[in-house]
Amino acid sequence: MNDVNVLMVGVGGHGVILASDGMAEIGMNNGYDVKKTDSLGMAQRGGSVVSHVRWGKHVYSPMIEKGEVDFLLGFEQLEAARWASHLRPGGVAIVADVVVIPISAIDGKIPYPSWDEIKVTLAEYIDQIYLIPATRIAEEVGNPRAVNMVMLGFLSAFLALKPEAWTDTMRLRLPPKFRDSSIEAFIKGADEAKPMISVKGP
Amino acid sequence: MKQLLSGNEAIALGAYHAGVAVATAYPGTPSTEILQSIARMDGLYAEWAINEKVALEVGMGAAYGGVRTLVSMKHVGLNVAADPFFAVSTTGTIGGLVIVSCDDPGEHSSQGEQDNRHFAKIGKVPMLEPTDSQEAYDLMGWAFDISEEFDTPVLLRSTTRICHCKTVVNVNKERKSDLRQPGFQRSPAKYVMVPSNARVRRHAMEERIVKLRAYVEDFPLNEMVLADRKLGVISNGIAYQYAREVFKDASHLKLTTIYPIPANLIRRFAQEVDRLIVIEELDPFLEEEIRCLGIQVTGKDFIPIIGELNAEIVENAAVEAGILPAPSKPSLRPKAPAPQLPARRPQLCAGCPHVATEYVLRKLGFSGTGSGKELKKGEFIVTSDIGCYTLGVYPPLAALDTCACMGASIGQALGLEKAGVPNKAIAVLGDSTFMHSGITGLINVVYNQGNTTVIILDNGTTAMTGHQGHPGTGISVTGKKTQQVKLEKLVEGIGIKDVTVVDAFDLKAIESTIKRCLDNDEPSVIIARGPCSLTVKTRGAPFEVDADECISCYDCLDIGCPAISISEDKAVIDSGMCLGSACGVCAQVCPQEAISESRK
Numbered sequence: 011m012n013d014v015n016v017l018m019v020g021v022g023g024h025g026v027i028l029a030s031d032g033m034a035e036i037g038m039n040n041g042y043d044v045k046k047t048d049s050l051g052m053a054q055r056g057g058s059v060v061s062h063v064r065w066g067k068h069v070y071s072p073m074i075e076k077g078e079v080d081f082l083l084g085f086e087q088l089e090a091a092r093w094a095s096h097l098r099p100g101g102v103a104i105v106a107d108v109v110v111i112p113i114s115a116i117d118g119k120i121p122y123p124s125w126d127e128i129k130v131t132l133a134e135y136i137d138q139i140y141l142i143p144a145t146r147i148a149e150e151v152g153n154p155r156a157v158n159m160v161m162l163g164f165l166s167a168f169l170a171l172k173p174e175a176w177t178d179t180m181r182l183r184l185p186p187k188f189r190d191s192s193i194e195a196f197i198k199g200a201d202e203a204k205p206m207i208s209v210k211g212p
Numbered sequence: 213m214k215q216l217l218s219g220n221e222a223i224a225l226g227a228y229h230a231g232v233a234v235a236t237a238y239p240g241t242p243s244t245e246i247l248q249s250i251a252r253m254d255g256l257y258a259e260w261a262i263n264e265k266v267a268l269e270v271g272m273g274a275a276y277g278g279v280r281t282l283v284s285m286k287h288v289g290l291n292v293a294a295d296p297f298f299a300v301s302t303t304g305t306i307g308g309l310v311i312v313s314c315d316d317p318g319e320h321s322s323q324g325e326q327d328n329r330h331f332a333k334i335g336k337v338p339m340l341e342p343t344d345s346q347e348a349y350d351l352m353g354w355a356f357d358i359s360e361e362f363d364t365p366v367l368l369r370s371t372t373r374i375c376h377c378k379t380v381v382n383v384n385k386e387r388k389s390d391l392r393q394p395g396f397q398r399s400p401a402k403y404v405m406v407p408s409n410a411r412v413r414r415h416a417m418e419e420r421i422v423k424l425r426a427y428v429e430d431f432p433l434n435e436m437v438l439a440d441r442k443l444g445v446i447s448n449g450i451a452y453q454y455a456r457e458v459f460k461d462a463s464h465l466k467l468t469t470i471y472p473i474p475a476n477l478i479r480r481f482a483q484e485v486d487r488l489i490v491i492e493e494l495d496p497f498l499e500e501e502i503r504c505l506g507i508q509v510t511g512k513d514f515i516p517i518i519g520e521l522n523a524e525i526v527e528n529a530a531v532e533a534g535i536l537p538a539p540s541k542p543s544l545r546p547k548a549p550a551p552q553l554p555a556r557r558p559q560l561c562a563g564c565p566h567v568a569t570e571y572v573l574r575k576l577g578f579s580g581t582g583s584g585k586e587l588k589k590g591e592f593i594v595t596s597d598i599g600c601y602t603l604g605v606y607p608p609l610a611a612l613d614t615c616a617c618m619g620a621s622i623g624q625a626l627g628l629e630k631a632g633v634p635n636k637a638i639a640v641l642g643d644s645t646f647m648h649s650g651i652t653g654l655i656n657v658v659y660n661q662g663n664t665t666v667i668i669l670d671n672g673t674t675a676m677t678g679h680q681g682h683p684g685t686g687i688s689v690t691g692k693k694t695q696q697v698k699l700e701k702l703v704e705g706i707g708i709k710d711v712t713v714v715d716a717f718d719l720k721a722i723e724s725t726i727k728r729c730l731d732n733d734e735p736s737v738i739i740a741r742g743p744c745s746l747t748v749k750t751r752g753a754p755f756e757v758d759a760d761e762c763i764s765c766y767d768c769l770d771i772g773c774p775a776i777s778i779s780e781d782k783a784v785i786d787s788g789m790c791l792g793s794a795c796g797v798c799a800q801v802c803p804q805e806a807i808s809e810s811r812k
Contacts, residue, residue, distance in 0.1 A: 021556070031216075031378070034216055034378055035216050038214060038216050043380060044216065044378075044379070044380060045344075045377060045379050046216075046377065046378045047373060047376060047377040047378070048376060049320065050320070050321075057556060057557075057558045057559070058556045069379075070453040070454070070456040070457040070523075071454050071457045071522065071523045072373065072377040072379070072450075072453065073373075073522050073523065075523050075524045075527075076524055088553060088554065088556070089556075091551075091553055092553055095550065111777050112554050112555065112556040112557070113557065113608075113769075113772060114554045114555045114556070114557060115554035116769065116776075116777050116778055120552050120553065120554040121554070122554060123551065123553065127551065130551075131550070131551055
C-alpha cells in the first residue's frame with residue numbers, strides 16, 4: 011500500500027472540491043488513512059481552488075510538501091502551470107483542456123500562456139504530461155459538468171485500486187440525475203488513459 | 213463507524229453526541245459549517261444570531277437555563293462577543309457552555325490575523341484545541357463535561373486548517389440522553405454582577421483555574437511519545453501534524469489542553485529530552501507559558517510568528533536553525549526561470565448585484581486621484597465594510613477607500629465628516645453586515661445629526677460565507693419562514709427621512725440617487741436591491757456583442773465582469789456565465805449599444 015499524494019488545482023465552479031472529497035472517501039473506504047484540505051480564494055466563483063488529497067498508512071500533514079506531489083490534476087491549464095513546481099521528480103501531470111482567462115490577462119500585461127508554454131513549464135519538473143480531452147468526453151456522455159469525473163477516471167488508471175473501488179463510492183455520492191453519466195465519464199476517462207500511459211505511477 | 217469529516221463537521225457531531233440543546237452563531241469563515249451541520253440534526257434548537265455578541269448572550273441564557281449550549285464564531289467574532297465572554301466567565305454556567313473560536317492564520321478570508329489563545333488566559337477560561345477531526349469530535353464531549361464540572365464556559369479553539377480539513381473519524385458515541393432538564397434556579401449572587409457579587413465571583417474564577425491546573429495533568433488527549441531523546445517537540449493544533457511529519461525521530465508532546473497547560477507533564481517531558489522546542493502557529497503562547505515554568509525552551513526564534521505554517525516552512529526553519537540536517541533530497545534537474553503567469557485575483561461574479569453600484573461610485577467619486585494623493589473637490593470617500601463587495605477594491609472597479617471591521621463603515625464616514633474633511637464620505641455595506649452591526653452606527657448618525665449617505669447593498673443573503681439567512685431574509689437556519697425585518701422600514705423607524713430603494717442593476721437610477729443624496733444636508737440611505745447571482749432562479753437569455761458595432765473601446769471591461777473577455781480585439785461574452793437580462797449592466801455601459809440579448 012503505497013502513499014499517494016494528489017494535488018488538484020483549478021478554478022471555482024469546476025468540481026475540484028467534489029473530486030477531491032470523492033477521492034479522499036475512496037481512499038478511506040479502501041483502507042488508507044486519508045487527509046484532504048482545500049485552499050479557496052475569497053470569491054465564490056472564478057478564483058483559484060487547490061485541493062490536497064493524501065492517502066497513506068498514517069498521514070500527518072494534510073498539505074503535500076513542495077516537490078512531493080505524485081499527481082498534479084489540472085482542471086484548468088493555467089492553474090496546472092502555476093503548481094508545476096510542486097511535482098516530485100517522476101510525478102505525473104494530468105491536465106484538462108479547459109482554459110479560463112483571468113481578468114488580469116485580459117487587460118493584457120502578462121498574456122495567458124499557450125499549451126506549448128505550459129508544457130515546457132511542466133517539463134522542467136517531470137516527463138509524464140497528459141492533456142486530456144475532458145470537455146469533449148464530458149459532452150459525449152451528456153453531462154458537461156462531469157469534467158472532474160473524466161479526470162478522476164484518468165488518474166485511476168495509474169493507481170492500484172480496481173475501477174469498482176472508485177465507482178462504488180462515487181455512486182453513493184452522486185445525485186441520481188447525474189449518476190450514470192458521471193460514472194460513464196469516469197470509465198471513459200480511464201479508457202482514455204490506458205493507451206497513453208508509458209510508465210506506471212506509484 | 214468511520215466517517216470522513218471536516219473539523220467543523222466533527223465539532224458539530226461531537227456537540228450533538230454530547231447532548232447540545234441550543235446552538236447559535238453568526239456566519240464567518242472558517243467557522244460557518246459548524247452551525248450549518250448542527251442545524252441539520254434533530255432534537256435541538258439552532259439559530260443564526262444577528263452577531264456574535266448576541267449569539268453568546270443567547271448561549272449564556274440557555275446555559276443559565278441548564279442545557280448544553282454551543283456558540284461558534286470566527287476569531288474576530290470573539291472580539292465582537294468579548295463583553296459577554298468576560299461576563300459569562302465571571303458568572304459561570306449551569307448547563308455546559310462551549311464557545312468555539314475558529315482562527316484564520318494566514319488570513320485566507322479575514323481582515324486580520326489574531327491568536328485567540330490569549331482570550332483563554334485573559335478571560336480565565338479553559339481552552340482545548342484539536343489536532344485533527346477525530347480530536348475535534350472527542351474534545352467536544354470533554355469540553356461540555358469540564359464546563360459543568362468547573363462552572364465555567366470552555367473555549368474550543370480551531371484554525372482554518374483544522375476546520376476545513378477532512379480526516380477520518382471513528383464515530384463511536386451516541387447522543388447523550390441523561391441530561392439536565394431546562395429550568396432556572398434563582399441565584400442573584402451568581403448571576404447579578406453588581407460589584408459586591410462580582411468581587412466574590414472573582415475569587416471563584418481564580419480558584420477554578422487552580423483546580424483546572426490540577427485537572428489537566430491527567431487529561432487523556434494530551435500525548436507523550438518518547439523516541440530519540442536528543443530532541444523534544446511540544447506542539448498543538450495543526451502544528452502538531454507538521455511537527456510529526458518533520459521531526460520523524462524526535463520525542464513529541466502533543467497538547468490539547470492549551471490553557472491552563474499541564475505543568476508537571478511538561479516538566480517530566482523536558483527532563484526526558486536534551487533540547488526542548490515548541491512548534492506552534494502564530495504567537496509564542498505555549499512557549500511563553502512553558503518558559504514561565506522555568507524551563508528552557510525555544511520556538512519563535514526560528515519558527516515564523518506570522519501566517520500559516522506547513523511542513524515545508526517548519527522543515528526549512530529547523531534546518532536553518534541547525535536543529536535538523538540539510539535534507540539529502542534527490543538532485544533536481546536544473547530549472548529554467550519560472551515563467552510569469554497571469555494572476556487570478558478574487559473578483560465579483562458574473563451578474564453580481566454589487567457591480568453597478570461600485571462602478572457608479574468609481575465613476576462619480578474617483579475622478580483620477582490615486583493612492584497617496586489628496587482628493588480633489590467633488591470627489592468623495594467610500595468607507596466600505598466586510599463582504600463580497602469588498603472585492604470592489606481591486607481593479608477595474610477600485611472604488612473603495614476603507615475596510616476595517618464589521619459595521620465600521622458608517623462610524624468611519626461620520627468621523628470623517630465631523631473631523632471636517634471637505635470631501636463627503638459614503639458608507640457602503642451589505643444587508644447582513646448592516647444587521648450585524650451597521651444599525652448601531654446609523655442610529656449614531658441620526659442622533660448626532662450627521663449627513664452621511666449609507667448604501668446598503670441588499671443581495672438578500674449573507675453571500676460571502678455561502679448564503680446564510682439573516683433577519684432581512686425572513687428565512688431561518690433550518691430554511692423555515694420567520695418574521696422578516698424590512699430594511700427600509702427599519703431605517704425609517706430610526707429616523708432616516710431620505711430612504712430610496714433602487715434596482716441594483718439600473719445604472720442611471722443608482723447614479724441619480726447618489727448625486728441627489730450627496731447634495732442633501734441630512735442623512736440618507738440608499739438600498740440597492742438585487743439578488744446574489746449565485747441564487748438567481750431565472751436568468752435571462754445571455755447577452756452578446758455585435759462584433760460589427762464593437763469599436764474596441766473596452767468600456768465594458770471597466771465593470772470587471774468575468775464573463776467578458778477580448779477575442780480578436782473585440783469584446784466577447786461567455787454565454788455560459790452571463791445572466792442576461794437578470795443583470796444587463798454591460799449593455800448599459802457600452803457607448804455603441806453593441807451589447808444585447810442573444811438572438812441565437
